[in-house]
Amino acid sequence: MSKTLVAYFSASGTTSRVAKELAQAVEADLYEIRPAVPYTKADLNWLDKKSRSSIEMNDKSSRPALADQDANIGAYDTILLGFPIWWYVAPTIINSFLESYDFSGKKIVLFATSGGSGFGKTVAGLKPSVAADTVITEGKVLNGRQTADSLKAWARTVL
Numbered sequence: 001m002s003k004t005l006v007a008y009f010s011a012s013g014t015t016s017r018v019a020k021e022l023a024q025a026v027e028a029d030l031y032e033i034r035p036a037v038p039y040t041k042a043d044l045n046w047l048d049k050k051s052r053s054s055i056e057m058n059d060k061s062s063r064p065a066l067a068d069q070d071a072n073i074g075a076y077d078t079i080l081l082g083f084p085i086w087w088y089v090a091p092t093i094i095n096s097f098l099e100s101y102d103f104s105g106k107k108i109v110l111f112a113t114s115g116g117s118g119f120g121k122t123v124a125g126l127k128p129s130v131a132a133d134t135v136i137t138e139g140k141v142l143n144g145r146q147t148a149d150s151l152k153a154w155a156r157t158v159l
Contacts, residue, residue, distance in 0.1 A: 003075060004029070005029050005030075005071070005073070006029070007033055008032060008033060009082070009093055010082075011039045011053075012084070014084065015083060015112070016032070018082060025148040025151035025152050026080075026155040029076075033083075033097045035067060036064070039053065057091070063099065066097060069100045073102065077106065078159055081094070081109070085114035088117050088120030088121070090110075094126060098129035102131065103130045107134075108126075108135065110126075110137065110139045
C-alpha cells in the first residue's frame with residue numbers, strides 16, 4: 001500500500017475536523033498548511049470586498065506566505081489535500097503550498113468543505129502549480145459528520 005498524507009488548510013476549523021477524521025480513518029499522516037499570518041474573522045468576511053480573503057481570491061496570482069515548509073512530501077505517494085471552497089475554488093494558499101514542494105510523480109486527491117458549492121474549476125486552478133506529471137483529481141466535498149466507515153469507503157475509491 002502506498003504511503004498517504006492528509007494535508008489541509010482550515011480557516012475556521014471545519015476542514016481541520018474533517019482532515020483529522022480522514023487521516024485517522026485511512027491511517028495516514030497529517031499535515032496542517034498554515035499561513036504565516038493567521039486569518040482573522042474580519043479577514044474571512046467575504047461580504048467585505050476589502051477583506052484579506054476577498055483581495056486574495058480576486059487576484060489569482062496571490063500566494064499567501066506559509067508559516068513553514070517542513071512537510072516531507074518526498075515520503076508520500078499520495079496526498080489527500082483538503083481546504084474550504086472559497087469563491088468556487090481552492091484558496092490561493094493551496095497554490096502557495098503546491099508551489100513550495102516537488103510533487104513530481106505524486107497523486108493528489110482533493111477533498112473540501114463548503115457552505116454550498118462544489119469544486120467548480122478547482123483542479124484547473126491548481127494544475128499549473130505542480131509538475132506536469134503530477135496527477136490532481138477532484139475528490140469529494142465532505143460536509144457534515146462523516147463516519148470512519150464512509151471515509152474509508154471513499155478513500156478506497158481514490159487511493
